[in-house]
Amino acid sequence: MSLIVDIQHRFGDFDLTVAFEAGPGITALFGRSGAGKTTVVNAVAGLLTPDQGRVRFDDQTLFDSTTGQDLPADKRHFGYVFQDARLFPHLTVRQNLEFGAKYTQNAPVASLDETADLLGLQGLLARAPNTLSGGEKQRVALGRALLSQPRMLLMDEPLASLDGPRKQDILPFLEQLRDGLFTIPILYVSHAVDEVARLADRLVLLQDGQVRAQGPLFDVMADPAAVPLLGVREAGAVLEAEVCAHADDGLSTLRLSAGNLELPGVQAAVGSTVRLRVLAQDVILSLDRPDGLSSVNILPVKIDQVHPGDGPGAAIALSSGTDRLLARVTARAVKEMRLHQGMHCFAIIKATTVAPGSIGR
Numbered sequence: 001m002s003l004i005v006d007i008q009h010r011f012g013d014f015d016l017t018v019a020f021e022a023g024p025g026i027t028a029l030f031g032r033s034g035a036g037k038t039t040v041v042n043a044v045a046g047l048l049t050p051d052q053g054r055v056r057f058d059d060q061t062l063f064d065s066t067t068g069q070d071l072p073a074d075k076r077h078f079g080y081v082f083q084d085a086r087l088f089p090h091l092t093v094r095q096n097l098e099f100g101a102k103y104t105q106n107a108p109v110a111s112l113d114e115t116a117d118l119l120g121l122q123g124l125l126a127r128a129p130n131t132l133s134g135g136e137k138q139r140v141a142l143g144r145a146l147l148s149q150p151r152m153l154l155m156d157e158p159l160a161s162l163d164g165p166r167k168q169d170i171l172p173f174l175e176q177l178r179d180g181l182f183t184i185p186i187l188y189v190s191h192a193v194d195e196v197a198r199l200a201d202r203l204v205l206l207q208d209g210q211v212r213a214q215g216p217l218f219d220v221m222a223d224p225a226a227v228p229l230l231g232v233r234e235a236g237a238v239l240e241a242e243v244c245a246h247a248d249d250g251l252s253t254l255r256l257s258a259g260n261l262e263l264p265g266v267q268a269a270v271g272s273t274v275r276l277r278v279l280a281q282d283v284i285l286s287l288d289r290p291d292g293l294s295s296v297n298i299l300p301v302k303i304d305q306v307h308p309g310d311g312p313g314a315a316i317a318l319s320s321g322t323d324r325l326l327a328r329v330t331a332r333a334v335k336e337m338r339l340h341q342g343m344h345c346f347a348i349i350k351a352t353t354v355a356p357g358s359i360g361r
């Protein structure tokens with residue numbers, strides 16, 4: 001399956017020129033407020049007619065400005081989950097879910113019961129929407145969209161109205177959606193780096209209506225040129241690690257290709273693989289293997305690239321075995337330590353800086 005988007009649109013001074021391809025799994029469209037994310041999703045959904053370009057899904061043309069083709073939204077068979085759940089207030093949770101299934105001719109991928117199980121809705125089926133929390137409402141909206149058997153799910157900031165803990169409640173459901181029963185492709189719009197780092201397979205970075213970077217999530221997150229786009233405090237490589245052990249003191253051992261990390265708050269079972277984001281600003285570089293430090297997370301690394309920033313900082317791309325890391329240091333440190341491509345050194349990661357919320361499946 002593939003969605004091909006290549007569109008231009010103008011709103012007054014705002015110029016949007018966006019081309020990307022979304023395959024199976026989750027493609028995240030990331031950008032700050034006003035970058036053009038919703039405009040793109042609306043064009044894909046058929047809710048906005050771009051000035052120019054084309055949108056294709058597999059071998060079907062959904063929109064083509066040269067031929068005048070513009071398939072109506074309801075004929076595109078996409079599910080849409082908005083920031084606010086938009087449930088029908090006069091219907092129960094079960095009836096909202098049934099509504100999703102009502103107008104579809106496709107064979108169900110999962111039954112209402114299976115969907116309710118997946119999203120933890122079984123205890124809520126008889127409730128009215130106005131008695132649900134924000135996170136519960138979003139889970140119902142997601143269930144309703146899934147039951148309409150869409151060929152792709154478009155999610156526009158689905159977690160933006162939720163507070164931190166509610167967000168953490170719902171992320172595992174989205175991870176299950178990515179990895180489990182539905183295998184439905186998702187176009188996921190967000191301005192939150194933690195969400196896209198946990199969920200996405202591919203990442204498209206939008207700024208001022210233009211695509212500034214795109215590619216597999218692990219590549220884009222480890223790219224020092226993407227640091228200003230993601231924000232210097234939010235940028236950081238995403239790694240996959242195997243959970244080796246949970247100790248009584250709350251630390252878990254995660255195996256990377258060139259060493260182990262000891263981190264708190266890892267919920268996953270021993271033997272499973274987790275994703276974790278290590279913020280560039282939390283990685284310290286040392287020329288020698290440090291001794292007598294309180295941090296136990298020291299990885300041997302090689303410098304792949306020194307990327308000077310516009311300000312006093314520099315982003316350093318590192319590889320550690322087959323893993324990649326990103327470090328943010330001052331330009332002064334680059335000079336004084338003579339950091340350069342090909343140099344071997346050590347990366348120190350403080351255990352408590354990797355927040356449990358940034359560790360996902």
Ligand SMILES: Nc1ncnc2c1ncn2[C@@H]1O[C@H](COP(=O)(O)OP(=O)(O)OP(=O)(O)O)[C@@H](O)[C@H]1O
Binds near residue numbers: 037039040
């Ligand atoms: N119907 C419209 N008429 C005029 N300008 C619009 C319209 N819709 C969007 N815009 C403008 O287009 C730009 C991109 O808006 P868009 O909603 O796509 O951004 P976004 O990245 O989704 O932002 P946010 O995260 O704040 O929702 C903004 O400058 C916005 O003001």
